[in-house]
Amino acid sequence: MPDAPDLPREERKLLRAALDGPLHDADPVQVGLCLRLCGRQLLQRAGAAAQANGWRGSPHAFVLTREGWALLKAERRRKPLRRTG
16 A cells, blocks of 8 residues: 555545545546556446445446555544644
8 A cells, every 4th residue: 555645646636535425437637547546456446346235326436445545544644633722
């Protein structure tokens, strides 16, 4: 699993967007970034397994893997908490 600083800003932004929901094929640049993240095993295609589990979305969407979720979780922990008041 790569460290968060190793990822370019655009790829990190896509991973954070994948937290909100599956990423759908939008433009060729985004698909290329998603495929690069798939190569790093941080994203995966939803595919037939997701549909077999009851998801009715596009089988061509990209979703986070466990490694992707762990990377984002570790990145959140490294940020210092902001104190108010």
